[in-house]
Amino acid sequence: MRPILPVAALLAFAPAVPAGDLTVGFGEADVSPELGKKPVYLAGFGHNRPATKVHDPIMARAVVLADGDDKIALVTVDVVGLFLPTVERVRAKLPGFRYVLVSATHNHEGPDTMGLWGPNPFKSGVDPDYLKRVEAGCVDAVTAADKARTPAAAKIGAASDPTLILDSRLPEVKHDELVALRFEDPKTGKPVGVLVQWNMHPEALAAKNTEVSADFPYYTVKHLRESQECPVAYFSGTVGGLMTTLKLRVTDTAGKELADGTFEKTGRYGELVGRLADRALKAAVPVTLTPFQVRTRAVLLPVANKLYHLGWAAGVLDRDLYPWDSDPTPKEWKPTKDASKPLAVRTEVGYLKLGELEVAAIPGEIYPELVLGKVQDPADPGADFPDAPAEPAVYAQLRGKHRMLIGLANDEVGYIIPRRQWDEKAPYCYGLKKAQYGEENSVGPDAAPILLGAFRDLAGKK
Ligand SMILES: [Zn+2]
Structure with missing residues (x-):
């Protein structure tokens, strides 16, 4: 909103867009892979899943x-x-921005962009030329959004639906709140765009599908483009711990249950998320999104995961590792090639205060327990570190009017698991006979305490 100016200020030359006024733009770029020349390995499930056709586009929004x-x-x-x-290469091509956040939806039906899903465990599934295209697509989408900027008023709404989430790992904790922002022309009310954030693995098409797809977010965006009559950008939030549609009961309009791994279930689920967003927007309230405050911190996370070590040594995981000396924020950041000593990965955690909206930028798949302050208490005696203190929860730090979490923000370090729920070794929690799924896709048990500690520091700064 524009403040009422004193007469003297009104007489002075006024710029077209005075400071303090929000302008917003949406942009997109199609980064669908080209099939036929080189194999395109689909990421997210097993090795060696080459794509056979493109069902719907892979987009940067x-x-x-x-x-x-x-x-x-x-x-x-x-x-x-x-x-x-990758994110740093995108940022380098976008001067003039105070901050660029690059995230992935965590789509399990698109090309491998991390390396873990190649033809075999020793060969990367990443096509470096494709990764370059994704980077260029991010730059193009931002450039288009910047060009499209127009004065905008914002509204924000939230809606919850636990029936849209299955938590496949004990304890059952769901982050079932969808957050949606709608931007409108302040004079005409004409929609400028919708930003929607939901907490779910895009993996409804499951492990056997070989068609390139954005999974359910394609259908969510499609639904919302029609219902809200504007561009839409879909962001993933809390997806760890594990928020899935697999084995979740989803029915068609006639009440018939739809099967996992089908476009019917994927489409229907995407539409249901779209409708939840419609509900959130129906109850949306005006929100001030200026001024901006951005705080980020680079941290090292020790890599305990042996598979990650092997992948790095084999060149499957193509990123620098750093010596780990028990200090997440060392004075010197010098990559190492020496695998005989403890190793760490460099990542970034972020806190944004956009007027009345606080945003957590978390570089991986965070467990809902760590967002909502629901880390198991007391810890299960079967856990590997039952005496570990519960980490400071993300939402306990966000005390403003509105809040949102973007997951896989600026990095993907895998699962961020509460340390006291880490459970690799027998005896297992909840009397289980074998370990639950999760730890093999996490850098290690120190990721959560380091990231959540850093986030608390950033959010608490005045
Ligand atoms: Zn995942």
């Missing part, structure tokens, strides 16, 4: 928000995950 000349960009790509070095 961007929202640019500006307060006068102060610009930030939020980008989301329909891929499994993007590493920090």
Whole structure:
């Protein structure tokens, strides 16, 4: 909203967009892989799943928000995950922005962008040329969004539905709140765009599908483009711990249950998420999104995961590792090639305060327990570190009017698991005979305490 200016100020020359006024633009770029020349390995499930056709496009979608000349960009790509070095290359091509957040939806039906899903465990599934295209697509989407910027008023709404989530790992904790922002022309009320954030693995098409697809977010975006009559950007939030549609009961309009791994279930689920967003937007309230505050911190996370070590040694995981000396924020950041000593990965955690909206930018798949303050208490005696303190929860730090979490933001370090729920070794929690799924896709048990500690510091700064 524009403040009422004193007469003297009104007489002075006024710029077209005075500082303090929000402008917003949406942009997108199609980064669907080309099939036929080289194999395109689909990411997210087993090795060696080459794509056979493109069902729906893989997109990079961007929202640019500006307060006068102060610009930030939020980008989301329909891929499994993007590493920090990729994000830094995108940022380098976008000067003039205070902050660029690049995230992935964590799509399990798109090309491998991390390396873990090649023809075999020793060969990367990443085509470097394709990764370059994704990076260029992020830059193009942001550039288009920046060009499209127009004065905008914002509304925000939230809606919850636990029946849209199955939590496949004990304890059962769901983050079932969808957050949606709608931007409108302040004079005409004409829609400028919708940003929607939901907490779910895009894996409804499951492990046997060989058609390139953005999974359910394709259908969510399609639904919302029609119902809201504007561009839409879909962001993934809390997807760890594990928020899935697999084995979730989803029925068609006649009440018939739809099977996992089908476009019918995927489409229907995407539409249901779209309708939840419609509900959130129906109850949306005006929100001030200026001024912007952005705080980020680079941290090292020790890599305990032996498979990650092997992948790195084999060149499957193509990113620098750093020596780990028990200090997440060392004075010197010098990559190492020496695998005989403890290793760490460099990542980034972020806190944004956009007027009345606080946003957590978390570089991986965070467990809902760590967002909502529901880490198991007391710990199960079967856990590997039952005496570990519960980490400070993300939402306990966000005390403002409105809040949102973007997961896989600026990196994908895998699952971020509460340390006291880490459970690799027997005896197992909940009397289970074998370990639950999760730890094999996490850098290690120190990721959560380091990331959540850093986030608390960032959010608590005045
Ligand atoms: Zn995952």
